[in-house]
Amino acid sequence: MSIVNPSxxxxxxxxxxxxxxxxxxxxxxxxxxxxxxxSALVIGSMIGSGIFSLPQNMAAGAGxxxxxxxxxxxxxGMLALAFVYQTLATRQPALDNGVYAYARxxxxxxxxxxxxxxxxxxxxxGNAGYLxxxxxxxATFFPQFGExxxxxxxxxxSALLWAxxxxxxxxxxxxxxxxxxxxxxxxxxxxxxxxxxxxxxxVDTFTAGMWGAPALGSVFDQVxxxxxxxxxxxxxxxxxxxxxARAANRADVGxxxxxxxxxxxxxxxxxxxxxxxxxxxxxxxxxxxPSMAGVLEKAAGPWGAKLVSIGxxxxxxxxxxxxxxxxxxxxFTPAREHLMPQALARENASASxxxxxxxxxxLTQVFLLMTLWANATYLALILLATSMILVPYLFTGLHxxxxxxxxTGYNGETRGRTRDLLIAAFASVYCVWLLxxxxxxxxxxxxxxxxxxxxxxxxxxxxxKQRLFNAAEWGVAAVLVAAAGVAAYMLSTGDLKL
Numbered sequence: 001m002s003i004v005n006p007s008x009x010x011x012x013x014x015x016x017x018x019x020x021x022x023x024x025x026x027x028x029x030x031x032x033x034x035x036x037x038x039s040a041l042v043i044g045s046m047i048g049s050g051i052f053s054l055p056q057n058m059a060a061g062a063g064x065x066x067x068x069x070x071x072x073x074x075x076x077g078m079l080a081l082a083f084v085y086q087t088l089a090t091r092q093p094a095l096d097n098g099v100y101a102y103a104r105x106x107x108x109x110x111x112x113x114x115x116x117x118x119x120x121x122x123x124x125x126g127n128a129g130y131l132x133x134x135x136x137x138x139a140t141f142f143p144q145f146g147e148x149x150x151x152x153x154x155x156x157x158s159a160l161l162w163a164x165x166x167x168x169x170x171x172x173x174x175x176x177x178x179x180x181x182x183x184x185x186x187x188x189x190x191x192x193x194x195x196x197x198x199x200x201x202x203v204d205t206f207t208a209g210m211w212g213a214p215a216l217g218s219v220f221d222q223v224x225x226x227x228x229x230x231x232x233x234x235x236x237x238x239x240x241x242x243x244x245a246r247a248a249n250r251a252d253v254g255x256x257x258x259x260x261x262x263x264x265x266x267x268x269x270x271x272x273x274x275x276x277x278x279x280x281x282x283x284x285x286x287x288x289x290p291s292m293a294g295v296l297e298k299a300a301g302p303w304g305a306k307l308v309s310i311g312x313x314x315x316x317x318x319x320x321x322x323x324x325x326x327x328x329x330x331x332f333t334p335a336r337e338h339l340m341p342q343a344l345a346r347e348n349a350s351a352s353x354x355x356x357x358x359x360x361x362x363l364t365q366v367f368l369l370m371t372l373w374a375n376a377t378y379l380a381l382i383l384l385a386t387s388m389i390l391v392p393y394l395f396t397g398l399h400x401x402x403x404x405x406x407x408t409g410y411n412g413e414t415r416g417r418t419r420d421l422l423i424a425a426f427a428s429v430y431c432v433w434l435l436x437x438x439x440x441x442x443x444x445x446x447x448x449x450x451x452x453x454x455x456x457x458x459x460x461x462x463x464x465k466q467r468l469f470n471a472a473e474w475g476v477a478a479v480l481v482a483a484a485g486v487a488a489y490m491l492s493t494g495d496l497k498l
Contacts, residue, residue, distance in 0.1 A: 035252045035259075037180060042237070042260025044183035048319035049133045049290070050233035050382065051190065051268055052312040055275035056291030057382075059284035061225030063212025064276045069219070070226030071269050077430030078234045081393060082261050083423045084400040085238045086254040091409030097333040099238060103395035106402050109339060110457060110473040115392040116334045117453035118446070122388035123327035124360050126235070127320060128367045129381035131157035134316045137290050140309035154368055161368070164321050165361045168328070169352055182318030189311030193296055193304075194270045200299035201277035209281035227437035232386040233268055237261060238396070324361065331356035341459050387442035388449060390434050397428035444487035444496060451484035 050057075058067050088098060095101035099119045104112020135153035144152060212222050237257070275284055275295045287294040290312050296304030332353035335344035348354035371381065403409060404421040435443065454477055461468050469477060490496035 034248050035255055038252050038256035039259045039263075040180045040183045042256050043263055044180065044186075044318065045236035045322060046234060046260065046264045047183070047186055047190075047267075047315060048236070048323075049130050049312060049316045050229075050235075051271055052137070052290035052292045052308060052315070053133060054229070054233065054268065054272045054292070055279075055284050055295050056287045056289055057229045058226055058272045059276065059281045061216060062222035063209045063216065063281050064206055064273065065210045066212055066216075066219050066222030067226055067272055067276070070223050070230055071265075071272070073223070073430075073433075074227070074230035074234070075265050075269075077427065077433075078231070078237060078265075079261060080423050080427035080430060081397065082237050082257050083420075084397055084427045086257050087420050087423075088396070088400055088403070089253060091403065097330065099392045099396065100330065100334055102399035103392065104339070106399040107395060108470070108473065110469065110476060111395060113334060113339050113457050113460075114450060114453060115395045116330050116339070117456070118388045118450060119392045120327055120330040120360070121449050122235070122385045122392075123323055123330065124364045125367060125381060125388065126232075126385040127161075127323055127327065127364050128371060129385060130316050130320050130323070131161060131364075131368060132371060132381060133289060134160070134313065134320075136288070137293070137309040137312040137316075140293060140305055154371070157368055158365055160320075161361060161364060164324055165357060167321070168324060168357055169348060169354055170350055182314055186311055186315035186318070189307050190267055190271070192307065193292060194267070194274065196296060196299050196304065197270075197274035197278055201274055203277065205280055206273075206277035209276070212281065224437045224439075227434055228383045228386045228442070230268075231390070231434060232382045234264070235386065235389060238393075324357070327360045328353045328356040331359065335460075338464050339457075339460055341456065342463055383438075383442055384445055387438045387446045390431060390438060391446075391450075394428065394431035394435070397424055397431050400424035401428055441496060444483060444490065447480055447483035448487040448491075451480050454480065 058070075062070065085098060088095070088102060092102075092105075095105060097116075100112055100116035103115035132153075135157055138153075138156075211219055216222050216225075237260075271292065275292075278295050278299050279287075284291065284295070290308060292312075293305035293308040296308050298304075331340055331344045334340040335342060335356070344353075344356050344359065346353075346355040401421065401424040404417050404424050407417060410417050438446075458468055487496060
């Protein structure tokens with residue numbers, strides 16, 4: 001695969017190295033986000049719907065011991081990835097929209113495009129999952145919404161989607177303020193859940209299914225089954241770098257990342273593990289989502305289920321707008337840099353990326369209808385969304401590894417390079433492990449979604465009157481098309497299902 005210098009940005013990578021220094025006072029006045037606000041943004045971007053369905057999602061494939069091991073692996077891996085994004089944002093501030101830019105800087109145009117394409121698809125599939133779980137939670141108060149995948153729920157979900165679309169077109173460019181307001185609101189029921197689960201915790205219940213029932217397979221298989229679920233609830237950890245330009249003190253970006261990571265990891269582990277002391281693994285696996293509601297109902301009575309459902313509605317409502325904007329921006333930035341069709345770089349009078357928003361939300365709508373047709377569950381949606389984001393994460397880790405190896409942005413510093421090299425290597429190995437843990441099903445489904453991007457890439461290249469692929473990129477494209485063909489055939493025969 002070709003290695004390129006990111007001269008396409010018009011700025012060498014080394015420019016701005018050492019950007020971790022404190023911003024001048026005049027600049028700081030224009031960057032009003034301090035540590036508390038940045039931490040709230042990090043926490044708010046990660047806590048959406050995933051934590052509210054975590055007890056069932058984890059217990060569906062693993063016992064308490066395997067879940068604990070899964071958290072240890074995921075905690076270490078995601079922490080390494082957080083450090084990678086923190087380091088690259090500081091060492092290479094000339095690169096915007098890191099998920100896309102880091103892949104392009106090291107792997108060339110097709111790799112950069114594919115990273116943006118995969119991240120974008122992950123975002124809007126995740127939004128479809130948000131909408132499904134939103135109306136599943138609403139069924140606590142209005143039983144006619146059922147499981148969240150019936151006609152009424154899909155219709156109402158569509159109405160909510162297009163209402164948010166209208167808000168973004170009207171000029172809602174950033175969800176930072178909304179995240180700050182909803183972060184505290186969503187933390188209240190989570191903290192109450194932890195406190196009540198501690199009170200209802202039974203050691204015998206927790207240890208009874210410590211290593212899972214025989215039907216769950218070996219401990220290794222159980223740990224594998226937790227991987228995509230645990231990654232899903234951490235998606236958004238890379239978002240901290242997005243807010244770095246607004247930080248009054250750039251060093252606070254790293255501190256906020258670590259604070260946010262620590263708070264979210266503690267909550268996630270507490271929710272999933274304490275639940276296993278309130279209900280047995282088999283009972284948890286059979287709960288409807290949001291399964292936290294079922295656990296809290298067991299621990300505190302019917303009002304507990306209503307509390308969790310209200311918390312979920314607030315959490316998802318705040319996160320959905322942010323992720324709609326993030327998905328659109330992931331199309332908009334490459335289009336502005338001529339790697340996506342130029343139509344996607346169009347903004348409206350309110351300076352919103354209107355074309356990217358229409359495409360993003362239009363496809364979310366189509367996917368919502370597909371979930372009705374295919375009767376897809378929330379868990380299936382989040383596993384597919386997570387599998388799509390694994391490749392962009394891997395590209396980021398490899399770019400950090402290459403940068404530390406070559407000293408890009410280090411100005412001769414040796415000690416920091418060695419540390420960052422080890423962290424980037426661990427993050428890259430972790431991402432490879434995640435691809436393995438995803439298994440062939442979700443990798444094939446991912447290929448089926450990545451492959452159409454080649455046509456969009458060709459469209460953009462034709463607009464720029466540039467050669468389609470180099471020799472290495474032809475090979476990548478051929479493998480991708482072949483994998484997508486296999487997936488399409490298996491879907492047609494019923495051997496592969498969402």
